[in-house]
Amino acid sequence: MNKHLVFFVVVSLFLASCGGGAKPAAQEGVVEINFTMWGAPEELAVWQAIVDDFHKANPNIRVKVNVSDWDSYWTKLNTLIAGGTPPDVFAMDAPLFLDWQSRGALLNLQPYIDANPGFLDGFYPQTLTAYKTPNGYYGLPRDFQTIVLFYNKDMFDAAGVNYPNADWTYEDLLATAKKMTLDTDNDGKIDQYGFWSDTWDMELLWSSVIWAYGGEIINADHTKTLIGEGSARDAWAFIDSLYKQGVMPTPTTSGEFGLDLFQSGMAAMTTIGHWAVPGYVQSGINFDVAFMPKGPAGRATSVNSAGFVIAKGCKHPDAAFAFINFALSEAGQKRLAELGFAIPVLKSVAESDAYLKQPGNLNQQVFLDSLAFARMKPVFKGYEEWASMVGDGLIPVFDGEAELNATLDEVIAAADEVLAKNK
Amino acid sequence: MVYGLKPLGREKFWLWLMLIPTLIGLAFGTAGSLLATLGLSLFNWDLINPPRWAGMENYVQLFENKDYIEAFVNTLKFSALYVPGVVTLSLMVAILLNRKIRGVHFFRTVYFLPTVTSAVATALVWNMIYGKETGILNFLLESLGFAPICWLCTDNAMMSVVIVNIWGAIGEGMIIFLAGLTAIPRDYYEAASLDGANELRQFFSVTLPLITPSIFFQIIISAINAFQAYDYIYMLTRRGQGDSSVPVAVYSIYRNAFHFFRMGDASAQTIQLALLVALFMMIMFWWERHYVVYE
Numbered sequence: 252m253n254k255h256l257v258f259f260v261v262v263s264l265f266l267a268s269c270g271g272g273a274k275p276a277a278q279e280g281v282v283e284i285n286f287t288m289w290g291a292p293e294e295l296a297v298w299q300a301i302v303d304d305f306h307k308a309n310p311n312i313r314v315k316v317n318v319s320d321w322d323s324y325w326t327k328l329n330t331l332i333a334g335g336t337p338p339d340v341f342a343m344d345a346p347l348f349l350d351w352q353s354r355g356a357l358l359n360l361q362p363y364i365d366a367n368p369g370f371l372d373g374f375y376p377q378t379l380t381a382y383k384t385p386n387g388y389y390g391l392p393r394d395f396q397t398i399v400l401f402y403n404k405d406m407f408d409a410a411g412v413n414y415p416n417a418d419w420t421y422e423d424l425l426a427t428a429k430k431m432t433l434d435t436d437n438d439g440k441i442d443q444y445g446f447w448s449d450t451w452d453m454e455l456l457w458s459s460v461i462w463a464y465g466g467e468i469i470n471a472d473h474t475k476t477l478i479g480e481g482s483a484r485d486a487w488a489f490i491d492s493l494y495k496q497g498v499m500p501t502p503t504t505s506g507e508f509g510l511d512l513f514q515s516g517m518a519a520m521t522t523i524g525h526w527a528v529p530g531y532v533q534s535g536i537n538f539d540v541a542f543m544p545k546g547p548a549g550r551a552t553s554v555n556s557a558g559f560v561i562a563k564g565c566k567h568p569d570a571a572f573a574f575i576n577f578a579l580s581e582a583g584q585k586r587l588a589e590l591g592f593a594i595p596v597l598k599s600v601a602e603s604d605a606y607l608k609q610p611g612n613l614n615q616q617v618f619l620d621s622l623a624f625a626r627m628k629p630v631f632k633g634y635e636e637w638a639s640m641v642g643d644g645l646i647p648v649f650d651g652e653a654e655l656n657a658t659l660d661e662v663i664a665a666a667d668e669v670l671a672k673n674k
Numbered sequence: 675m676v677y678g679l680k681p682l683g684r685e686k687f688w689l690w691l692m693l694i695p696t697l698i699g700l701a702f703g704t705a706g707s708l709l710a711t712l713g714l715s716l717f718n719w720d721l722i723n724p725p726r727w728a729g730m731e732n733y734v735q736l737f738e739n740k741d742y743i744e745a746f747v748n749t750l751k752f753s754a755l756y757v758p759g760v761v762t763l764s765l766m767v768a769i770l771l772n773r774k775i776r777g778v779h780f781f782r783t784v785y786f787l788p789t790v791t792s793a794v795a796t797a798l799v800w801n802m803i804y805g806k807e808t809g810i811l812n813f814l815l816e817s818l819g820f821a822p823i824c825w826l827c828t829d830n831a832m833m834s835v836v837i838v839n840i841w842g843a844i845g846e847g848m849i850i851f852l853a854g855l856t857a858i859p860r861d862y863y864e865a866a867s868l869d870g871a872n873e874l875r876q877f878f879s880v881t882l883p884l885i886t887p888s889i890f891f892q893i894i895i896s897a898i899n900a901f902q903a904y905d906y907i908y909m910l911t912r913r914g915q916g917d918s919s920v921p922v923a924v925y926s927i928y929r930n931a932f933h934f935f936r937m938g939d940a941s942a943q944t945i946q947l948a949l950l951v952a953l954f955m956m957i958m959f960w961w962e963r964h965y966v967v968y969e
Contacts, residue, residue, distance in 0.1 A: 326932050333721040354722045354935070440807065451914025500807075502914070503827055507805040635915075636934050643917035647828045665740075 280311055282567045284574060287317045287331075288342035289324035290592075293529075297590040304586070305577045312570045332356060337562035339571045343390050345381035345556045345627075346634045352389045353632050358561040361387025363572045370576075373597045377622055378556045381630045391575060392556035394584075394593030396524035397621040398459060399540045399552065400424075401531070406431060406443065406519040415520070415541040421460065421489055424520070424544045428498035431519035445498040447505060447518035450490060450649060451642035454628055456522050458553045461486040462626055463546025473631040474674070476666040478641065479659045482547070487655060494649045501650045513538075524555075525618055529591045532611040540617045554625035557593065594618055633673030640666040708948075715941035725938075732942035742943060745926035749947075752836060752922060753900035759840040760896040761889060764847025769881070771848065772855045782852075786845035793842065797909030800838050801826075804910070831911050831919040838906050843899065847892050854888030855881070886966045894958055901951050904928075923947050 288298070295318045302314045317338070319327055324342075331337050343351065351357055364370050364387070371379060375395065382390035402415050412430055415423075428445025435442045448456040458468060466483025469476055477483065493499040505512055513521035514534050522543065531538055543552045559575045561568060577583050584600040587593065591609050595601045607615045631637075644662035647653040682688075715732055717725035736742055771782050788796060803810050804825035812822040825834045858881065866876045904924045911918040916933060918925055923943060931940035 329721050329932055329935075350935070354720050356722045449914060503824060504805075504807050507801070507808050633934075639913075639915035639917045642915040643913040646913055646919075650824065650827045652824075652827055652829055 281313055282311065282570045283313045283315060284339040284565075284567055284570050285315050285317065286340040286574065287319070287324070287328065287338035289321045290318045290342075292318070294318060294590060294592065297586055301578055301583050301586050304582060305574060308577065309570075309573060312567075312573060314574055332562070335564070337564060339565045339567060340559055340561055340574060342393075343382075343558045343560045345392070345558060346630050346638075348381055348390055348558070348560075349630055349632045350634060351560070352384060356563055357389045358563050358565055358568060359387055359389055360391060360561065360572065360575075363568075363576075364388055367576070373599055375596055375598055375601070375622060377554055377625060377627065378596045380627055381556060382558055390558045390560040391579065392558040392596045393578060394587055395554055395556040395596055396526060396593055397552055397554050397618050397625050398455060398522055398524050398543060399617050399621055400520060400522055400543055401513060401527070401538055401540050402520045403513065403516070403518075404537045404539060410519075414539070415544075417542050419541070419544040421463065421544045421546055425489070425493065425496070425498065428493070428520060429496065432498045441497065441500075442517070444500055444512060444518045446493060446520045447499055447512040448522045451502065451646065452638060453642070454524075454553050454555055457486070457490055458626075458628065459522070459543050459551050460490060460546065462551035463543070463548060464489070465546070465548030469629050469631065469670075473629075474667075474670055476637075476641070476663045476670065479663045484656070484659070486546070487659060491648065491655050494651070502646050503650050525594055526592045528609070528611060528613065532591075539614055541614075542617060542621060550624045552621050552625045553628050554622060555628040556596070631670075631673075633669050636673075637666050637669045640669055711941045711944050714937050715945050717938050719937040720935040721937060722935075728938055732938045733946070735939065736942055736946060739939075741921070742923075742926050742939075745921045745923050746946075748832070748920055749901060749903075749923040751832060752839075752903060752920070753897060755833075755836045756839055756843075756900045756903070757893060757896045759836065760843045760847050761892050763840060764844045764892065765851050765885075765889070767844055768848045768851030768855055769877075772852060782848070785848050788842045789845035793905035794909055796842065797838070797906050800906070800910060804834055826910060826919070828919045835907050835910055835920050838910065839900075839903055842906065843896060847896065850892050850895075851885065851888050854885045858884045883967050887968060890958065890962050890966045894955065897954055897958075898951060901947060901954075 286298075286302075288294075290298075295316065298316045298318070302316055305312070305314060328338075328341060337356070374392070378392040378395045379388075382388050382392065400415055400419075404414070407414055410431060410433075412427060415427070424446065431443065431445035432441060433443040434440060450457055453468065461468060461478060461483045464482045464486035466481060466486055467477040469478075478487075494501055499518075500508065500512065508517055509515045511521075511523075511527070511530070512518040513523070514527070514530055514536065516534075516536065543550060559578070561571045561575070565571050578587075579596070581597060581600055584595040584597045585603075585605045588595045588600055588603075588606040588609075591611075595606055600606060601619055609615060641662055644665065645658060648655050648658045714725070716728060716730075718728045718732070719725035767785055771778055771785070775781075802808070806812060806822060806824045806826075809825065811825060816822055823830060825831075862880050862884070863876055866880050871879060902924055903922060907918060907920055907922055907925065911920045913919065916929060924947075927940045927943045927947070930936045930943065
């Protein structure tokens, strides 16, 4: 008898522990949703604050936030979806949106938007286009990024050179970058570059330059790569000259100095988005921002957004949308603005002190006013593979190992093949 | 040579009982994933929608896929440089360290260190060595009056990566060869030197024939490693958008599966790589029958 009792207790303990792991003790009527995103560790704290606010307003919904770094985020997402357990709400990068939407992974949010009249009224309209499909919205932007010119004030002051201004052209950028490229200790090696930016992705520099020179990136139905047509070649020649004239370190060299040469105090200027601001402030860089320079065809910059999507198989779509709704409300957007990584999609918050009076004492208005001439970073199926063909394919040119025009021809042919495969 | 405890009951029963956990692991882990890969290679699957039947299409497309062909050729080139390099260098190190010299244990440890160090960490150190502007190698070259070399640019990246991979594998090869060398009876060398054979002659007539089993084993191990080489290559040659200046087959498999949502293509590439390794093994075992000397 006694023996049986012990056996019974052991078995039930074992079963209880298994059951506990698989199914968390849920309170009656409370639904739990998962929100998965990429981001830095400090973002988790802000999201937790948003979630806490949300819990107070919606006591019957619990949100669990998971944050991964950019690379592992996408691998994790693929694995979760393939395993049939997608997160309810997850973060989306606008250029990759169609890769996921076209595969049927996402829930159509249009019915929820229709149920909340006026929901989209406060948004910057440019931020919405990426997530719109003929059947309605399958995602919503949560914040956006315009690319602007950052400059290190201390370096300009030390050289006695005027700060970049709104009349600058790309020629001015190059001429000033030359003045700011210095060998301070005379050892024959450059210690301070005039300019640095990434050229492997279009967002930071080359899309803006191509548009400003009057070129295009891709045709409207995403079947042809246009980065080699007409004046786009002049834009590439300009970018190549930044490398050839030595004002910008080659891609392979800049890898040696760390990921961001502006942050490490080795470059006087860079073009990047708002996400870099907290890091620069923390590194003690004395900097400010200006508009992207003008090209022969005018001024242009790139606008891109991060957004929310809901998985198609989500079991609690109402709760999931309620959370998105909250994060996109003024209260949620204010919290995000305080975090300082991005620009709120709600006009009322972006134009309030919560955004404009951030640490760093920057001319935050430049990021907002750039929207006037900003163009959407292209969104199409097969983006990642296409971007790798172009961005990585041109690295040998910028490393000085290959000729620009011939390589451009090869790269465009390969990129068009990717587009054909993803039709 | 029966000693120790005798098993209770039938020995066979206990043998199988003890083997079962491993066998289950093998059946599900190894054979299961192998069969799953074989199956997936006949479908198109994007991880989200149900797999669609593709038949041999994925295999046929391999021959038209320029990127995969480049990756495959890179794997062959890499192996052709890596395998002979590892085998000869680790044999040389083993012979040098098979003598009674001062501090031999220290040197053996030093050569073995890369094997037990994280590849990611050492790759970062190699990045500093290979750096064009700040690297130690170019610093040495320049102080000798030569022009700096871009070690990790497209033209030189293959050689640079092969060197790091060989460096990382010498330790393991050395251990295998040391085991082989110490197993050769001393009398053979004494007999040879009585017959007037010098050190070089002794190496070719005594050491080399008797160490062929180790050489055979080492070639097989390093060939398998060569076909699967990934970590150093990823760390040293990855470009901004995830491409590599030395894309190898495993690199291509990883990107197709987890970045481009093409599980079918990735599986077909995996099977093709596995077939290549199998073919190489068959050639090696044929060679073993003819040339490897077992005492």
